Amino acid sequence: MAGIYIHIPFCNSKCAYCGFYSIPSQKRKAEFLEALKQEMVSRKDYLHGEAVETIYFGGGTPSILKVKEIENLLGLIQEYYSVEANAEITLEANPDTLSMEYLQGLRAIGINRLSIGIQSFFDDDLRYLSRRHDAGHARQCIQLAKDAGFDNISIDLIYGLPTSNADQWSRNLDLFFELEIPHLSAYALTLEPNSILTKQIEMGKVLPINEEDAVRDYEVLCRRAAENGYLHYEISNFCKPRKHSRHNSSYWFCIPYAGFGPSAHSFDGTSRQWNVASLERYGESEREALSPEQIYDEYVMLRLRTLWGIDLKYMKREMGERFSDYCERQAEPLIAEGRLSRTREFLYLNDEQMLFADGVAEALFY
Numbered sequence: 001m002a003g004i005y006i007h008i009p010f011c012n013s014k015c016a017y018c019g020f021y022s023i024p025s026q027k028r029k030a031e032f033l034e035a036l037k038q039e040m041v042s043r044k045d046y047l048h049g050e051a052v053e054t055i056y057f058g059g060g061t062p063s064i065l066k067v068k069e070i071e072n073l074l075g076l077i078q079e080y081y082s083v084e085a086n087a088e089i090t091l092e093a094n095p096d097t098l099s100m101e102y103l104q105g106l107r108a109i110g111i112n113r114l115s116i117g118i119q120s121f122f123d124d125d126l127r128y129l130s131r132r133h134d135a136g137h138a139r140q141c142i143q144l145a146k147d148a149g150f151d152n153i154s155i156d157l158i159y160g161l162p163t164s165n166a167d168q169w170s171r172n173l174d175l176f177f178e179l180e181i182p183h184l185s186a187y188a189l190t191l192e193p194n195s196i197l198t199k200q201i202e203m204g205k206v207l208p209i210n211e212e213d214a215v216r217d218y219e220v221l222c223r224r225a226a227e228n229g230y231l232h233y234e235i236s237n238f239c240k241p242r243k244h245s246r247h248n249s250s251y252w253f254c255i256p257y258a259g260f261g262p263s264a265h266s267f268d269g270t271s272r273q274w275n276v277a278s279l280e281r282y283g284e285s286e287r288e289a290l291s292p293e294q295i296y297d298e299y300v301m302l303r304l305r306t307l308w309g310i311d312l313k314y315m316k317r318e319m320g321e322r323f324s325d326y327c328e329r330q331a332e333p334l335i336a337e338g339r340l341s342r343t344r345e346f347l348y349l350n351d352e353q354m355l356f357a358d359g360v361a362e363a364l365f366y
């Protein structure tokens, strides 16, 4: 089992809060696509012929590409990798790039899952984030995607916005539930170093963010998602039964994946490598072989973010008693403090504890 990630580093403009590697110009698109194809071919043995179960076009704005360009990339992947017949093929899309013709084109070439960057159904939030679409467009494009035949749709929403409040956030969620979208990724607004928003806040040009708003909204999110039949399967991800993101789940289950494009990361089971986050320096990458301690830390960090939690039996079998005993010992005070929960074989975080996953993981690190 394996996955493929392709990073498309172009956007129509730069959103104020963005921390992803992307540039607001498509001048170098043709040159990039050629280099991307070369990378895919030259690293064809990275996954050792493993069956590819998921392909994910992320960015940036992958929906900036023409259907034909995406089709060519998929064709190349089919040619050089062993793609499963029922592979999940996701494309991240922004509302301002979607039309019926485009969506039908995506369906025709085999894209079977869409992840749409909605962020909010309210204009004041969207303006604060400097998104290109408005609230009306957000709703319309979801309907368009459904009419084009997409039934596996995810949207992104952002909470903890200073332009919002508990009531508005709850109404955002009402719209999500009304539209019967099977998957939600919801993220707290964070200040990325060097983002436009960080600078705007420092200069006092826009409202600052307040971490307590995010905690409040997260509680509303967890409660309302459960009431509406959504499974909270990862700290930021909620789904209807069997509609979880197979691609992202493979990250949490430590399944190998190859990442192509600037800033993309790859993992082969024992080492990580990542491409430099620069179009100019595309082709340069760094690699790190993971020590047993790093593999343990990574497992703890990734699995604590999920519904499944840490499997102590798996840990003992795959990493040895040294690590499973250590993990159990470190967990004891956290369980006593109510920061971590336990069944016989699993250590996990319940809904309210999940927002603090990183702090708990740190306490368990080797």
Ligand code: SF4
Pocket (backbone or CB within 6 Å): 010, 011, 012, 013, 014, 015, 017, 018, 019, 020, 022, 059, 060, 061, 094, 117
């Ligand atoms: S669309 Fe996404 S990747 Fe592009 S600038 Fe906005 S947040 Fe960043």
